[in-house]
Amino acid sequence: MSLIETRQLTKTYNPETVPVHALRGVDLCIEKGEFTAIVGPSGSGKTTLLNIIGGLDKPSSGQVLINQTDIAQLSENQLIDFRRDHIGFVFQAYNLIPVLTARENVSFIMLLQKRPAAERKARAMELLEAVGIAEKADVRPIYLSGGQQQRVAVARALASRPDFVLADEPTANLDSVATKRLLDIMARLNEEEGMTFIFSTHDQRVIDRARRIIRLEDGKITQDETP
Amino acid sequence: MLLKIAWRNVWRNRLRSLVVITAVAIGVAALLLIIAYFQGFVGTYVNSVIHKELSHLQIHPKAFLRDREAQYFIPQSDALTEKWIATFKDETTGEPLIKAISARSQAQGMIVSPKASRAVQVYGVKPRQEKAVISWQNMLKEGVWFGESQKKHPIIISKKMAGRLQVKLNKKVVLNLVSAKGEVVSGAFRIIGLFESHSSKRDEVQVLIQQKDLNELLELPPKAAHEIAILLQKPGALEKIAESLKKQYPDWSIQNYKELAPEIQLFDSQMLLMLGILIGIVMLALIFSIVNTMLMAVLERYRELGMLMAIGMNRLKIFGMIVWETLILGTAGAPIGMLLTYLAMQQLGTKGLDLSAFSKGLRAWGFDTRIIFSLNPSWYWKIALTMMLTALLAALYPAWKAIRFKPVEAINKR
Ligand SMILES: Nc1ncnc2c1ncn2[C@@H]1O[C@H](COP(=O)(O)OP(=O)(O)OP(=O)(O)O)[C@@H](O)[C@H]1O
Ligand SMILES: [Mg+2]
Numbered sequence: 001m002s003l004i005e006t007r008q009l010t011k012t013y014n015p016e017t018v019p020v021h022a023l024r025g026v027d028l029c030i031e032k033g034e035f036t037a038i039v040g041p042s043g044s045g046k047t048t049l050l051n052i053i054g055g056l057d058k059p060s061s062g063q064v065l066i067n068q069t070d071i072a073q074l075s076e077n078q079l080i081d082f083r084r085d086h087i088g089f090v091f092q093a094y095n096l097i098p099v100l101t102a103r104e105n106v107s108f109i110m111l112l113q114k115r116p117a118a119e120r121k122a123r124a125m126e127l128l129e130a131v132g133i134a135e136k137a138d139v140r141p142i143y144l145s146g147g148q149q150q151r152v153a154v155a156r157a158l159a160s161r162p163d164f165v166l167a168d169e170p171t172a173n174l175d176s177v178a179t180k181r182l183l184d185i186m187a188r189l190n191e192e193e194g195m196t197f198i199f200s201t202h203d204q205r206v207i208d209r210a211r212r213i214i215r216l217e218d219g220k221i222t223q224d225e226t227p
Numbered sequence: 228m229l230l231k232i233a234w235r236n237v238w239r240n241r242l243r244s245l246v247v248i249t250a251v252a253i254g255v256a257a258l259l260l261i262i263a264y265f266q267g268f269v270g271t272y273v274n275s276v277i278h279k280e281l282s283h284l285q286i287h288p289k290a291f292l293r294d295r296e297a298q299y300f301i302p303q304s305d306a307l308t309e310k311w312i313a314t315f316k317d318e319t320t321g322e323p324l325i326k327a328i329s330a331r332s333q334a335q336g337m338i339v340s341p342k343a344s345r346a347v348q349v350y351g352v353k354p355r356q357e358k359a360v361i362s363w364q365n366m367l368k369e370g371v372w373f374g375e376s377q378k379k380h381p382i383i384i385s386k387k388m389a390g391r392l393q394v395k396l397n398k399k400v401v402l403n404l405v406s407a408k409g410e411v412v413s414g415a416f417r418i419i420g421l422f423e424s425h426s427s428k429r430d431e432v433q434v435l436i437q438q439k440d441l442n443e444l445l446e447l448p449p450k451a452a453h454e455i456a457i458l459l460q461k462p463g464a465l466e467k468i469a470e471s472l473k474k475q476y477p478d479w480s481i482q483n484y485k486e487l488a489p490e491i492q493l494f495d496s497q498m499l500l501m502l503g504i505l506i507g508i509v510m511l512a513l514i515f516s517i518v519n520t521m522l523m524a525v526l527e528r529y530r531e532l533g534m535l536m537a538i539g540m541n542r543l544k545i546f547g548m549i550v551w552e553t554l555i556l557g558t559a560g561a562p563i564g565m566l567l568t569y570l571a572m573q574q575l576g577t578k579g580l581d582l583s584a585f586s587k588g589l590r591a592w593g594f595d596t597r598i599i600f601s602l603n604p605s606w607y608w609k610i611a612l613t614m615m616l617t618a619l620l621a622a623l624y625p626a627w628k629a630i631r632f633k634p635v636e637a638i639n640k641r
Contacts, residue, residue, distance in 0.1 A: 056634050056638070080540070081541065083539045097535070100232065156538070
């Protein structure tokens with residue numbers, strides 16, 4: 001039984017007017033502990049696939065099973081709670097609440113889960129240390145560099161103890177030093193804590209770090225390799 | 228935490244929030260001061276009506292009110308008034324509830340001078356009692372009060388009347404009246420004082436002589452009266468005393484100042500209506516300003532709100548967060564407005580506002596020209612509550628807008 005399983009996923013945008021077939025039948029299984037990159041040219045459907053797996057968007061047909069749960073069966077409100085408890089998100093940008101400090105941003109998701117204050121405090125600091133940003137814990141995002149913000153976002157994604165972390169081009173706005181640093185952290189969390197990461201990228205240096213590479217072209221998987 | 232985020236979000240765009248907060252402060256202060264002005268206006272009017280004209284309670288024989296004939300009188304009025312003063316006492320302190328009573332006889336007739344004549348309402352008063360009930364000392368503009376002049380058969384008329392009759396102080400006038408027996412009688416009187424009341428209508432008709440003179444002329448017993456006016460220590464006792472008198476004297480009409488001056492009730496209801504409309508308009512304007520600001524705040528934050536929904540903040544919490552933010556934005560100005568009002572009231576509530584520039588019209592209707600503002604403290608919390616409701620109302624649309632964002636659109640748009 002896989003952590004994530006998609007069955008014949010298709011997604012067509014604007015089916016009535018100018019149909020865009022973003023996904024054309026994606027079958028995919030992802031196991032616990034994977035460190036997987038979704039790659040492919042621009043417009044190949046990477047974001048669409050991650051959005052559907054993350055329950056942010058609905059497929060036109062096909063199924064997404066997460067731990068055997070068909071997320072299409074969940075109501076909009078159940079889906080929000082499902083995302084909170086099972087999925088960690090790292091977006092390309094706008095990850096953090098600007099009016100909260102780094103530490104508060106990490107705590108916030110645990111507050112949504114109604115975790116006790118002591119646990120929130122301890123885990124937030126622990127995670128900020130793990131991503132190497134503990135000294136900036138009480139700083140608001142605007143005073144952090146792009147790379148530092150993405151590391152806080154990774155800490156936030158992990159704070160809810162999700163089943164897996166989805167990251168759509170997490171390094172797109174970062175320079176190579178920050179990119180390497182973020183990848184190091186993600187890889188270490190994957191190795192040491194067994195956290196599953198699924199990320200999309202264009203960047204060859206990021207692709208090289210992946211342990212499984214799924215290539216999408218024109219909405220279909222054309223290659224799936226484990227180097 | 229929601230509250231903390233909301234609070235910090237309010238200060239994200241400081242200038243924009245300050246504009247709204249200032250608008251609310253000004254709106255609240257303006258409303259409260261207008262309310263205080265209205266209340267002061269009516270209060271000043273009621274006060275002058277009570278102390279210069281009507282007192283709190285008036286008692287007449289019902290037949291006299293109907294026919295205005297001298298034969299319908301209250302006998303032994305002085306014994307009665309003394310009895311009332313002695314019997315109506317505060318239950319706890321034992322202090323008398325009645326401050327002063329004046330028993331008057333009354334007649335309608337003509338006043339005649341060598342040059343002109345006019346219809347008049349003649350009041351026969353006991354000098355000391357009358358002065359204790361009505362503040363004649365403020366209204367007497369020339370000459371003296373009864374008892375301060377050695378002249379026989381003194382009369383006090385209004386300055387206006389003196390002008391109409393073309394007479395001066397110390398001149399003689401003649402009153403033609405109808406006696407209790409229905410005969411025409413007349414008497415000569417010397418003018419010892421000229422008054423000017425708060426109401427020009429009253430100045431047109433009222434003249435004062437001493438009760439003993441009027442009763443003699445009307446061929447009434449010396450203690451007979453047609454009207455008893457009661458001034459209370461505290462208006463609170465009014466209902467109780469009126470009820471008790473009504474029970475004791477079914478043939479007499481007992482009227483309080485509100486019944487005697489129905490315009491007071493009209494003012495009260497008109498004032499409430501006007502205030503309601505005014506509060507509505509101000510609150511509507513504030514709602515628009517708050518909604519506008521919050522809508523801007525929500526729309527420019529759609530990515531952030533979409534992200535929050537994406538990572539698992541449910542709609543109820545997002546709704547709540549926006550409502551908190553709107554409440555803070557919409558009510559932060561209220562205490563400032565109240566403080567401004569409070570400070571302004573220190574001046575306006577004691578010294579008042581002089582309206583003498585517009586006083587001609589006001590005086591004709593019996594209004595004082597200086598308005599002492601008066602604000603019932605309950606208005607502070609009433610307005611605070613209204614402001615809270617207003618902000619809550621203003622919160623609904625922006626909050627609803629916020630939860631309608633689709634996370635996927637908010638996140639992926641570049
Ligand atoms: N909301 C949308 N409405 C219509 N078409 C869309 C929408 N989102 C994506 N598409 C189209 O669907 C296809 C797949 O888009 P998607 O964003 O998934 O590609 P991608 O692989 O993430 O590309 P990139 O590398 O540029 O991020 C593209 O042709 C895109 O234009
Ligand atoms: Mg993409």
